[in-house]
Amino acid sequence: MTTIDELISGYTDEPGYFDFAKWGPISxxxxxxxxxxxxxxxxxxxxxxxxxxxxxxxxxxxxxxxxxxxxxxxxxxxxxxxxxxxxxxxxxxxxxxxxxxxxxxxxxxxxxxxxxxxxxxxxxxxxxxxxxxxxxxxxxxxxxxxxxxxxxxxxxxxxxxxxxxxxxxxxxxxxxxxxxxxxxxxxxxxxxxxxxxxxxxxxxxxxxxxxxxxxxxxxxxxxxxxxxxxxxxxxxxxxxxxxxxxxxxxxxxxxxxxxxxxxxxxxxxxxxxxxxGVAAISREIADRASRLIDIADEFALPVVSPRDEAERAGIVVLEPSPEQMTTLTAALLNHGVTATVRDTTVRLSVHLSTDDDSFDLLRGALTSFGTTVYY
CATH class of the missing domain: 3.40.640.10 (Type I PLP-dependent aspartate aminotransferase-like (Major domain))
Structure with missing residues (x-):
């Protein structure tokens, strides 16, 4: 029997990776x-x-x-x-x-x-x-x-x-x-x-x-x-x-x-x-996705993916206003945050290896984004 901490210790991806819905770094x-x-x-x-x-x-x-x-x-x-x-x-x-x-x-x-x-x-x-x-x-x-x-x-x-x-x-x-x-x-x-x-x-x-x-x-x-x-x-x-x-x-x-x-x-x-066990992994993913949603709310970025845990998995989708899209994309890039950008949305996805360092990088990117946006 493997503990979830032991499973996590096998992942070696660097902080800032929020693109597991595209591909996951192998363990x-x-x-x-x-x-x-x-x-x-x-x-x-x-x-x-x-x-x-x-x-x-x-x-x-x-x-x-x-x-x-x-x-x-x-x-x-x-x-x-x-x-x-x-x-x-x-x-x-x-x-x-x-x-x-x-x-x-x-x-x-x-x-x-x-x-x-x-x-x-x-x-x-x-x-x-x-x-x-x-x-x-x-x-x-x-x-x-x-x-x-x-x-x-x-x-x-x-x-x-x-x-x-x-x-x-x-x-x-x-x-x-x-x-x-x-x-x-x-x-x-x-x-x-x-x-x-x-x-x-x-x-x-x-x-x-x-x-x-x-x-x-x-x-x-x-x-x-x-x-x-x-x-x-x-x-x-x-x-x-x-x-x-x-x-x-x-x-x-x-x-x-x-x-x-x-x-x-x-x-x-x-x-x-x-x-x-997939159930244990699912709970951890849900917690990280909730944390991601909370950070998006903190910076007033519209979340257009489901908030209800029963209707979501590890994907969180943001949809900034069209005039903010380029600024947000640049902020993520400049702070080493990997995500999928399509047309009007930014798709972020989390896994077990999404740790405090990754969330700190994301917060830094969104802080930079927030200081350049005028309402």
Whole structure:
């Protein structure tokens, strides 16, 4: 069992980093695991291949421990988008989704609709720019076979009500792009049929890491369109001119053998999270996000992301007046505060390693901003 302080001690990012919603600096244990396996791969000592090949099973078990899906219903993916492409190209009927979600889902849906001609995206008209059970219910018809949502909206930081959405959609497939909450949101993943996520953000495992988890209903419903060598019941040395059967369950949704070192990085990060517990991590993230909101209020910067802990995760979005945007951006830059700036908003995101030094840098930036703003 790892304590939360021990988990925090493994992070080495420098103060001022408030951009975990973009990507999370990897931890020291992840770095050490990668170095160890790179050395194994470089030396190719007799029998060393076992240490590499065993990572596929390890990563399935690590994901299973966090999301609660059986390990045999989990398959490693190099990123969230790959998992969503597998899902939406394999879906038939109408899929209800938000046109404002991160483009991984909408792009996969429109590409699948154009190429396969068996899927039709249905776009929700949102209330207050967020997806709620009421919005979903208003758009449901008998032709809708699946609903796709983001666990946390990348623009607004809004945490979707998965249980409420499950209640209104009945036995339709519930597809969840979990990337902006996976690892820091204690979500009821058991109500979902498909979960896709990457490990480069809140899990802090680096790029090239992710997974796709399927319920039994999803496994029976989805067609593994992009099932390659690794997803096929294949015996090397034969003839391959005939259609080969796919592997059962989630294993069918893969193309080729994955990078074992990426799998090891992902496993190491997830094992640390599971040892502490997502619920404990979520409480710490909530406290830091609340502190961030308090500082924004102190400097009269409008917070346009949710304030209610039940509706937010680790993202806080500020929207200064248009004439203040350049000044605020410059103040953050000059004080070494890393954030995501888009059009009219500044997105700040916190993690366990967001400490007093980081908040001091942010306060210094906002103090500088405040002294140059005239009302």
């Amino acid at each position: 020291r244990p992840v770095v050490e695991e990668e170095r160890a396996l790179v050395d194994v791969q470089a030396r190719a000592r007799f029998g060393s291949e076992v240490a590499l090949t065993e990572q596929a099973g390890r990563v399935r078990r690590a994901v299973s421990a966090v999301v609660g899906f059986p390990a045999d219903q989990v398959v490693f993916q190099p990123d969230t988008s790959s998992g969503l492409v597998h899902t939406l190209f394999g879906l038939t009927g109408q899929v209800l989704m938000s046109p404002r979600d991160y483009p991984s889902g909408p792009v996969a849906a429109t590409r699948a609709a154009a190429a396969m001609r068996v899927l039709e995206p249905v776009w929700m008209d949102l209330d207050h720019d967020v997806v709620t059970p009421a919005v979903v219910q208003r758009h449901l018809t008998d032709r809708v076979t699946a609903v796709a949502v983001s666990l946390v909206d990348y623009r607004t930081g809004y945490l979707v009500d998965l249980e409420g959405i499950r209640q209104v959609i009945g036995d339709r497939l519930l597809i969840v792009d979990a990337i902006q909450g996976f690892g820091v949101v204690d979500a009821p993943y058991g109500v979902a049929d498909v979960i896709a996520s990457g490990g480069q953000k809140w899990v802090r495992a680096g790029w090239g890491t992710g997974f796709l988890a399927l319920s039994e209903r999803a496994s029976a419903t989805l067609t593994p369109v992009f099932s390659g060598v690794a997803g096929t019941e294949l015996r090397l040395g034969g003839s391959y001119h005939e259609t080969l059967p796919t592997l059962p369950g989630a294993a069918a949704f893969q193309i080729t053998n994955s990078d074992p070192i990426a799998q090891a990085r992902f496993s190491t990060a997830l094992e640390g999270i599971a040892s502490v």
